[in-house]
Amino acid sequence: MSREELVSMTRSLIAHGAADTMEYADEIVRVPASTYTDPELFELEKRNIFRRLPLMVAPSCELPEPGDYKAMEICGVPLLLTRQRDRSVGAFLNMCSHRGNPVVEAGTTGNATRFMCGYHGWTFKNDGGLVGVASPKDFGPVDKAALCLKRFPVHESAGLIWATLDLDSKLPIADYLCGYDALLEAFGFDTWTLFSQRTLAGPNWKTAYDGYLDFYHLPVLHKDTFGADFFNRANYFFWGPHQRLSSPSKFAQKTGSDEMLDLSEMADEELPADALTQGVWTVFPHISIASFYGGGQRGAMISQLFPGDCVGESYTTQYYVMENQPETEEDVASAQEQFDFLEIVVRDEDYATGRRQHEALQSGMLKEVLFGKNERGGQVFHTWAAKLTHASDEELLDIFAAERKQAAE
Ligand code: FES
Ligand SMILES: [Fe+2]
CATH class of the missing domain: 2.102.10.10 (Rieske [2Fe-2S] iron-sulphur domain)
Structure with missing residues (x-):
């Protein structure tokens, strides 16, 4: 694990937080609305993304x-x-x-x-x-x-299992990960345990995934559940198509308490593990990982998204993993409460909105959707999704050989 790289990201987040700034994309990006609704493209994505790339x-x-x-x-x-x-x-x-x-x-x-x-x-x-x-x-x-x-x-x-659903695949999974798994090791999932899991139905897989890639919607869509205290801002870090988003801030909550730590006053070696992994870590094309605390333990929600049977459907398995199994009845109940809360947020807020959005887009009346300068995650995700959907098998190998080389430099 590269603690150095985690510390350098954290320092950047602290500096932006202290200055009340964020990193913007260069421009607003337009994505054709048909990207979400075209059944032929959906079939191509299943074949060239989900049946050709490593999946967690x-x-x-x-x-x-x-x-x-x-x-x-x-x-x-x-x-x-x-x-x-x-x-x-x-x-x-x-x-x-x-x-x-x-x-x-x-x-x-x-x-x-x-x-x-x-x-x-x-x-x-x-x-x-x-x-x-x-x-x-x-x-x-x-x-x-x-x-x-x-x-x-x-x-x-990093305590995660990837497989490529192509018996003849020549793409090394390590190339595909672009060094990102070395950073995911910081969570320590290889020694964690599975507390519970469930599967939820959702809208088109990209509509659903968009929701994991910006904080812009938190203070609006999630205002009644958890978003009211969140800024709409996120800084993004990229490893090939995989990305982490995190709020620019000099503060981090102390593990298991309401106390806020001022990270700007701490030396590099004092920065706690949770502060170094704050935010949402996504693994292209379908995983989102976010940390929580409940039941007296550090925990994380790993959301695993797959396309459904038709263009407007997806399903997501939520794995709630914990550093240790909660032991007392009270701790089990509190971990369960945390897990249930995340079901409500995703099902009733993110995916319910995604469904309405998808139905409206299917009217075909809107030609494009927009991703602002503050929504760099969506911009990068859609660029990669299009590039990998249309790449030949040879191009795919070249793309990731180059990414891995760059990551090693
Ligand atoms: S199909 Fe499995 S034993 Fe015949
Ligand atoms: Fe959301």
Whole structure:
């Protein structure tokens, strides 16, 4: 983890806060309204973004023990994640090599060393190996080694698991992350635990994601819940398409108390971990991470967004992760209260607005939407989304090789 880089971002936020300034984008950017509503573009995004780029498929603490597994379906691709005996994660195409039946039902989790396909009874180990063909004498001889579950590229770092849903992908996941995961390590998620999770329905995936990328809307849309005390300002930091946004301020709340720390009076080595990770950390194209405190513990909401079945639908899994599990009944209730509050904010404020916005945009009457100089996050996100949707496979490799080189300099 580069504490130096975190400190330098924090110093910049403190300086802007003290001067009552923020960093602006150069200009207002116009995005065609059809970007949100065009069904053909939506299909292309599913194919070229969600089925071609690494996705953060689970926090490590969702699969903490050898044998833990989770089956999910992402943009039509059945995915099986397992924690293998050596504690590494396997990401497999969840389709039996006999005739393609999913070997584990999508949406389920559990702990198992083997999976038996429910159609004809072939059995696979949780490292993907085919161990048993039912009635082998009747079936005839097969090369078991050639009939393992197919493996997707997978990468675990900073307590998060990425997989690429393209069996032939040549894009190294580390290139794609542009060094960003080294900063995400500052949260310490690799030793945290999963408190709870839920899945919410939302509007078009980009409409939904826009809401994670600006603070401009906080004092307006969220005025009755938490936004009244927030400024509309954010400074942005970028690593390739991944970005962090944070309020320019010289203050930070002391962990677990109402006391405010004046960071401008603290030496670099005194800056606390929470102050260094303030704000919202997004991972392109679909993750947002924000810190909270509740139940006597540091916690974070990891929101994982996927496109739904049609252009106007998405779904978001909210993982509430905590540094330690709350122990007393009171602490459990308080953590649950924090988690429930975040459901209300996202469901009833962000996504309810996103739905109304999407319906209105579908009228086709508005040709463009605007992202102001203070909404640099949305500007950058839409630029990357368009660039990666339309890039060829070769261009994709070049783009991220160059980003990684730049990040290393
Ligand atoms: S499809 Fe799995 S055993 Fe036949
Ligand atoms: Fe919001």
